[in-house]
Amino acid sequence: MNINLTLIGQSIAFAIFVWFCVKYVWPPITAAMQARQKKIADGLSAADRASLDLELAQEKAAQQMHQAKEDAAALIDQANKRAAQIVESSKDDARKEGEKLIEQARAEIQQERVQARDALRTEVALLAIAGAEKILETSVDAKAHSEMLDKLAAQL
Amino acid sequence: MADTPVEYIKHHLQNLTYGKLEAGYERFDGTVVSETGWTFARTAQEASDMGFMAIHVDTLGWSIAMGVLFLGLFRFVATRVTTGVPGALQNLVEITVEFIENLVKDGFHARNPLIAPLALTIFVWILLMNVLKLIPVDYIPTIAHAMGLEYFKIVPTTDPNATFGMSIGVFLLIIFYSLKVKGVTGFAKELGMQPFNHWALIPVNLVLEILVLIVKPISLALRLFGNMYAGEVVFILIALLPLWAQWTLNVPWAIFHILVIPLQAFIFTMLTIVYLASAHEEH
Numbered sequence: 001m002n003i004n005l006t007l008i009g010q011s012i013a014f015a016i017f018v019w020f021c022v023k024y025v026w027p028p029i030t031a032a033m034q035a036r037q038k039k040i041a042d043g044l045s046a047a048d049r050a051s052l053d054l055e056l057a058q059e060k061a062a063q064q065m066h067q068a069k070e071d072a073a074a075l076i077d078q079a080n081k082r083a084a085q086i087v088e089s090s091k092d093d094a095r096k097e098g099e100k101l102i103e104q105a106r107a108e109i110q111q112e113r114v115q116a117r118d119a120l121r122t123e124v125a126l127l128a129i130a131g132a133e134k135i136l137e138t139s140v141d142a143k144a145h146s147e148m149l150d151k152l153a154a155q156l
Numbered sequence: 157m158a159d160t161p162v163e164y165i166k167h168h169l170q171n172l173t174y175g176k177l178e179a180g181y182e183r184f185d186g187t188v189v190s191e192t193g194w195t196f197a198r199t200a201q202e203a204s205d206m207g208f209m210a211i212h213v214d215t216l217g218w219s220i221a222m223g224v225l226f227l228g229l230f231r232f233v234a235t236r237v238t239t240g241v242p243g244a245l246q247n248l249v250e251i252t253v254e255f256i257e258n259l260v261k262d263g264f265h266a267r268n269p270l271i272a273p274l275a276l277t278i279f280v281w282i283l284l285m286n287v288l289k290l291i292p293v294d295y296i297p298t299i300a301h302a303m304g305l306e307y308f309k310i311v312p313t314t315d316p317n318a319t320f321g322m323s324i325g326v327f328l329l330i331i332f333y334s335l336k337v338k339g340v341t342g343f344a345k346e347l348g349m350q351p352f353n354h355w356a357l358i359p360v361n362l363v364l365e366i367l368v369l370i371v372k373p374i375s376l377a378l379r380l381f382g383n384m385y386a387g388e389v390v391f392i393l394i395a396l397l398p399l400w401a402q403w404t405l406n407v408p409w410a411i412f413h414i415l416v417i418p419l420q421a422f423i424f425t426m427l428t429i430v431y432l433a434s435a436h437e438e439h
Contacts, residue, residue, distance in 0.1 A: 002204050003317060004175065006212040010219060010312075010321025017223045018270075018277045018325075025230040026273035029253050032237040039239055 121153045128152070161396050166200060168293060168392045170307040171315055172300070173203035175210025198306055212315055214300075219312035222284040226277070252280060256425070263429040266337070266436035274329070274432075275425050278322065282421040285312045286384060289417065290410055293391050313384040313420075319377040326428050327373035333435040342438070372431050376424060383420050387413055 129149060174196050181189040184199040196213075197203035203210065233249040242250060256279060260272045289311045300308035312318040334343045347365040348358045387409075394405045 002173070002206075002210065003320070004173075004206070004208045004210040004212070006171075006210075006215050006315065006317035007321050007324070009211060009216045010318045011325050013216070013220050013223060014277075014281075014322050014325045017227060017281060018274050020227050021230070021277040022270055022273040025227060025234050026253070026276065028234040028237050029230070029249060030257065030272075032239050033250055033254065035239040036242075 125149050125153045164396065165389070165392050167307065168297065169309065169314075169389070170200050170203065171212035171309050172214040172305055172307045173197040173206060173210050174213045175203070175206030177202070177206060181205065196306070203307075212309075212317055214308050214310060215312045215315040215318050218288060218310050219281075219285055219318055222288070222312070223277075223281050226280045226284055230280075252276070259426065260429055263426065264433040264436070266433070268333070268432075268436065270329075271429065271432055275429055278326075278428055279421050279425040282313060282322075282380065282424055283418055285318070286417040286421060288312075289314075289384065289388060289391070289413060293388070293395050311384060311388060313380055314388045316377065316381045319381040320373070322424075323373035323377035326376060326431065330369070330372065330431050330435045333432060337436050338438060372427075376427055376431075380420050380424050383416060387416060 129145075174194060176192065176194050177183075177189045179189055179192045183189060184202060197206060197210070229245075230249055233246050237246060253276060256276045257272055260275055264271050291310065296310045297308045309315065334346070338346060347369075348361050350361055350365060352361055390409060391406070394402055394409060397405065
């Protein structure tokens with residue numbers, strides 16, 4: 001336990017170690033630690049931002065979904081209306097067509113009836129004339145009596 | 157190896173000393189030194205007769221070895237340091253660095269890039285030197301004896317030269333920063349005008365303040381030395397017990413020292429920070 005040169009040797013060693021530590025050990029390690037701290041902090045804030053973004057995106061998606069639903073509902077509504085309209089109008093058309101056809105048929109029938117009557121009338125007139133001729137045994141001057149015969153025919 | 161318990165203890169507490177013997181000195185075996193020269197001391201008497209011109213080879217060697225181990229390890233990590241996921245070794249180093257960084261942040265408020273690495277060096281170095289104490293007391297001396305070295309004490313912190321060597325370094329830093337931060341007049345004023353702020357009491361103040369200043373390195377060195385030396389003595393005493401009984405005391409004492417070793421390193425570090433912080437403070 002003698003105090004001797006070891007004291008000075010130890011002090012010198014101490015000084016050299018401290019110098020080395022200050023220069024070559026401390027700065028790179030603390031720099032790396034600070035860099036990591038920054039990295040972690042950045043990562044955390046990025047995660048926060050991402051979750052916020054996600055929330056916003058979800059909100060937006062929900063909004064769009066809602067909008068799309070509304071649009072679709074409107075479209076369907078419109079289509080339904082249009083379909084009803086088409087059905088209505090085609091019903092109308094069909095009715096009109098039918099009525100037209102009926103009208104036409106009616107007109108034809110009427111025409112045929114008139115024709116048939118006319119033909120019948122003529123026939124009847126001829127028959128009547130023939131009958132009358134037979135009765136009178138004389139020929140009737142067709143020309144002279146045509147007026148009368150026409151009158152007769154019109155009466156039938 | 158020595159025979160009686162007293163010789164055994166004395167033997168284990170003697171450093172391996174390499175020093176200068178004057179011409180005409182009579183050595184332990186009766187031979188007379190013919191000319192002044194450096195040699196290994198063969199007895200405790202020779203070691204003390206060498207006076208100041210001697211070196212404790214074991215203390216210096218082991219402390220430098222521990223310092224190189226510390227710096228080598230930390231430098232190794234520092235060159236491969238990654239900001240990504242650290243490995244086990246880097247983790248260990250970073251825990252230590254962060255621990256010291258927090259200590260300095262809490263205790264030292266001025267800006268000085270020297271303090272934290274200084275504290276780290278003190279802490280890890282002392283820790284490693286103290287850890288040597290957990291090596292059983294006879295292992296290394298027996299090996300050294302087989303190599304022809306009479307004495308070998310491996311724990312540098314049980315040598316006051318080592319602890320005072322460090323505390324004197326700290327003391328010089330205290331003086332340096334006191335002068336640098338406060339200036340010569342500021343430092344003189346701090347020594348002369350405290351604690352009694354009156355011109356008539358300047359001599360009293362000077363005595364008190366200089367005493368306070370001087371006591372700082374002494375308390376640093378003696379606290380560490382005293383704890384480690386006493387622990388070492390107890391280990392040696394336990395080693396005197398019969399072999400089968402040693403573990404009953406050895407194991408608890410070693411476990412206790414697992415607490416003491418980092419604690420003493422921590423106290424030295426903490427006090428260094430506190431002393432240097434007060435050196436930076438203007439009153």
